[in-house]
Amino acid sequence: MSEVAASIEGVPGFKVAGVSADLKGNGALDFALIVSDRPCTAAAVFTTNTVKAAPVLYDMEVLANNNNHIRAVAVNTKCANACTGEQGIANAKQTAQLTAEALGVGVDEVFVMSTGVIGTQLPMEKIAQGVHRAADSLDESNWFAASEAIMTTDTRPKRAFVKVTTADGKQYHVAGMSKGAGMIAPNMATMLGFIVTDAALDPQQAGDTLFASVQTTFNQIVVDGDTSTNDSVFLLANGASGVTIDDAGREQFSIALTSVCRKLAQDVVRDGEGATKFITLHVNGAPDDAAARTIANTIGTSPLVKTAFYGGDANWGRIVAAAGRSGIDLDSQKLKLWFAADENSEKLLLFSDGMPTNYDEAQATALVKAPEVVVTLDCGQGGGTATIWTCDLSHDYVSINGHYRT
């Protein structure tokens, strides 16, 4: 497998487009299409928020009826089409119909997705315009525009691409793009992600591998703890490479898919609203994995922990306090907490036996002031582990979200 690249050279059989449908009102790209020239196996993971956006509800039904001949995904930004009632569902369906007509495919072969402000209806005239403009500009190499066209408060597009050479010398590709910077929390299918491959998979394989990859990638990130109404990750496999993923090739495909998902997920955190810092948080020695995840999420969403990182303050006490309020029964005497520059560097032990070690404050501060830091908490209780990737909470987060709609 090649290194994970940010630039997508193209995936045989797939064309994409990113255009302006004038939704953002400033000429910026805001409407994207992903189209396969042949039917795709499809899988998707959707938000666990009980308040689901209209396109999520619509796509869940499409997927239930058709997981092996999907042809296209249409995505708009600016309006999330969430909390929009029956009209919202009708608008999602009409978007699929417009797309199907423009492409000459079946309406049941099209997914739609929306992201942006909650509680406004899609402007259907502009959407129709977007569909036609996008259909006219479809191209194998248009991934940069497509990944730009799905951005909301994102500051940069997020793409990932790998080439895989199979044991018998054949080649296939896995490419993906994602968007997301705020309303990001783990434990669901986070934000929007679109992944395509020219390998052939059966629907069961596609669903299983996507679900597994999402667990350790998209579901391991948190920006602000707010789970969106629209979070969705899609996988489309069109088989154009001639490679069919059988039992022997499954692990290799899973590794490739997970690599693409991991880069897209980490890119969301790196582009977290107002983020200045990328924080990897490992929790080990918890009673079980679920407990470790709960502790990690509590730390990763703590405003006090996140602002301390923003301020470059090695205020480890807030991390220990957050773990203590996680609802998991911990013994503070058994906790150990380390900071490190990266996964491979020596770790600096800050807290052990219920009290601070004689660590060098200047060294701790230097680690926290760096743009990336690895935090490891050992609970000293069992074998439960979890990792999450998160970011700090800055003035800019407040600025961005104090005035998002206006």
Place this chain on the structure above:
Amino acid sequence: MSEVAASIEGVPGFKVAGVSADLKGNGALDFALIVSDRPCTAAAVFTTNTVKAAPVLYDMEVLANNNNHIRAVAVNTKCANACTGEQGIANAKQTAQLTAEALGVGVDEVFVMSTGVIGTQLPMEKIAQGVHRAADSLDESNWFAASEAIMTTDTRPKRAFVKVTTADGKQYHVAGMSKGAGMIAPNMATMLGFIVTDAALDPQQAGDTLFASVQTTFNQIVVDGDTSTNDSVFLLANGASGVTIDDAGREQFSIALTSVCRKLAQDVVRDGEGATKFITLHVNGAPDDAAARTIANTIGTSPLVKTAFYGGDANWGRIVAAAGRSGIDLDSQKLKLWFAADENSEKLLLFSDGMPTNYDEAQATALVKAPEVVVTLDCGQGGGTATIWTCDLSHDYVSINGHYRT
């Protein structure tokens, strides 16, 4: 019962002091004493954080052995004496010993409490100095200084005072002070609160009424969702008024105590770190009260909801989205959401039947831009209700917490 006042005239038998022990290093008041001239019945509610500060652990033991002849509470700021191991417990005990000696009471008759930075040891020479200075300046009317001396990032002291006239014409008082602005979350004994009364209560009464009052006051506030390691609320009752709270007088006492707790709790939210807005959040129609509380807490700690209020943006979609991710199974078609200027004003319905109503955006914005707003969410499912008081998330919150230790 008199109106709840912020100024404490004095409570017979109690003297207090607030002095500088040079802990803050700028001459500010940072050490307080509350002393009764006779033994008190005592009750306390402590943090549910499993990482408990040394003074919490120490006081829990004191209270277990003595709930009917407590004489004093000594409180320092700047250092929380949390995550400080055996040395921290020894320092808590030494603080009690120094206080007992200075006052001529038993060491088992003294509570101690600390608040401030986690993970540093108490500077015991300065603490000793503080004990002596405070003992020398004890006075019935020193409540303003005492309430200032327990502040950390608080911008103003928080006091509450009521006079109660019993059915047979006798009078007693309930007075309290609190501190807290950050690391504030409900569902525990939040922040520090010290309440005294010259009524006589037995320990069971004291504990029961304090616990009940805290449930609907201190446990109903949230600033940032971070439960502290040091949260504690104490009640001391010395009987100096000659009034003994019997079954007939219990409801009256409970109302007085709850009124004092409510003011102290709401003052913490009004003084929330960086807060510009006081938000009352009612959740009704939930499956049960616990579910309503979960939904309210999820909304009240959502960074996206809190920044929208800060920005004066009537972004109700974030409130609905937060409810949807609370873990409680909700039907978005049944949700109703209102904003109102206060508890008695007409409510503006924003969301109903799964979509926005035709509300007047200017009216919604005006409600959200006001310094106080009442939000009501009806889940349309059952009889569960909850109320919390919370505040917005501002640039100043980030500034305050990015640089708290340094």
